[in-house]
Amino acid sequence: MNFIISFPGLKDVLVKKVEEVGEIIRIYVEMDRQENRCPKCGNKTNRIHDYRVQKVKHLKWFERKTELFYRRRRYVCTCGKRFAEANSFVERYQRGSIEWNQAITIKAITAKTFKEVAEAYGTSPTTVIRRFDRIAKEESHQIGPLPEVIAIDEYKGDTEEGKYQVIIADGITREPIDILPNRYKTTIKRYLQKHGAQVQMVTMDMSPSFKAAVQEALGKPAIVADRFHFCRYIYWALDKVRRRVQQDFHAYDRKKCKKIKRIFYKGYDQLSQEERWLIERYLNLSEELERAYRLKEAYREWFTRAKDLGASQIRLVKQELEQLLERFEREGIPEMQDVIKTFKNWETEILNSFVYNYSNGFLEGINNLTKVLKRNAFGYRNFERFRAKILLSHRYKRIGKHIG
Numbered sequence: 001m002n003f004i005i006s007f008p009g010l011k012d013v014l015v016k017k018v019e020e021v022g023e024i025i026r027i028y029v030e031m032d033r034q035e036n037r038c039p040k041c042g043n044k045t046n047r048i049h050d051y052r053v054q055k056v057k058h059l060k061w062f063e064r065k066t067e068l069f070y071r072r073r074r075y076v077c078t079c080g081k082r083f084a085e086a087n088s089f090v091e092r093y094q095r096g097s098i099e100w101n102q103a104i105t106i107k108a109i110t111a112k113t114f115k116e117v118a119e120a121y122g123t124s125p126t127t128v129i130r131r132f133d134r135i136a137k138e139e140s141h142q143i144g145p146l147p148e149v150i151a152i153d154e155y156k157g158d159t160e161e162g163k164y165q166v167i168i169a170d171g172i173t174r175e176p177i178d179i180l181p182n183r184y185k186t187t188i189k190r191y192l193q194k195h196g197a198q199v200q201m202v203t204m205d206m207s208p209s210f211k212a213a214v215q216e217a218l219g220k221p222a223i224v225a226d227r228f229h230f231c232r233y234i235y236w237a238l239d240k241v242r243r244r245v246q247q248d249f250h251a252y253d254r255k256k257c258k259k260i261k262r263i264f265y266k267g268y269d270q271l272s273q274e275e276r277w278l279i280e281r282y283l284n285l286s287e288e289l290e291r292a293y294r295l296k297e298a299y300r301e302w303f304t305r306a307k308d309l310g311a312s313q314i315r316l317v318k319q320e321l322e323q324l325l326e327r328f329e330r331e332g333i334p335e336m337q338d339v340i341k342t343f344k345n346w347e348t349e350i351l352n353s354f355v356y357n358y359s360n361g362f363l364e365g366i367n368n369l370t371k372v373l374k375r376n377a378f379g380y381r382n383f384e385r386f387r388a389k390i391l392l393s394h395r396y397k398r399i400g401k402h403i404g
């Protein structure tokens, strides 16, 4: 057998023989004899010095482990220099072919664990991690200026750098851009000073340190409070009231009331008949719970109206929010007082969420994927590696699906 077929990754390679040894396929290959340039003097030569057989790991072929037995030729130049011929499929000192190395690199990014990749490619996890770290290092230097609209959020990453990490994403394309090792104000501030010159709008949850970092680093970009996050304060407050008042209920009602807590979050107009009956039963047991519930409903009404009125009537939205907060104040329910404070501190940012149509909702999806990555790898203590894994996983979502 002596033929040239363009196998993937084996361009211009002469296949001398293919054999099966147990489960392994061996492909015996050579390069054509041709003039090679001497690395020492630059002259061309095709004078053969000797051959050495090199075993090279290659991609599976017909689902079999495949090894190349490369009979590597060495030339000798008139100047005396001996050198290995050029070839297209394996780099010097490598035990795997170029294709094999590339496949491992891509799989190291997209697969669940490094171990799984190592097993599939017949190599050690250390080798896989080394490939991964190399591409991670190359890619991590590619963080350029941040876009005009960014979203900031935190998630629990539990790395050696800190319990919480901060994710920064493009508010328009919704692609994650970077991950910061911790959520301290100085960390975020320094990062924004370095990369944020073009940022004009930032969406975020209601973290005072995020806000301070943005304002101190970037001056006055528009900050948009994420709707989901500010709405949550209302539901949390109602929940606290429920937990407090139900302590005075009889055991049966206390358990039952806890069990149906989700019904409290729903809009009254969206409840089924049975749910209404349940809600009313517990609102009748506590006058304070009923007032808290009505405040929540009033809030829902304002929120729906604010979405409808939007940017064109933002003054009216503002006015109605202020009236609503006065009502919260008048009711004097302790758990609801914190809500007033938070909403007053974040009034502009909350109103901005009705002026601009940006939210942090999509980050939820990114953070969920992060949780999966973390679980699969039993946590990534090494922050840089985890950061790269998250960012590269998103970047390679559409690449390498059919490799390996």
Ligand SMILES: [Zn+2]
Binding pocket: 038, 039, 040, 041, 042, 043, 077, 078, 079, 080, 081
């Ligand atoms: Zn030479």
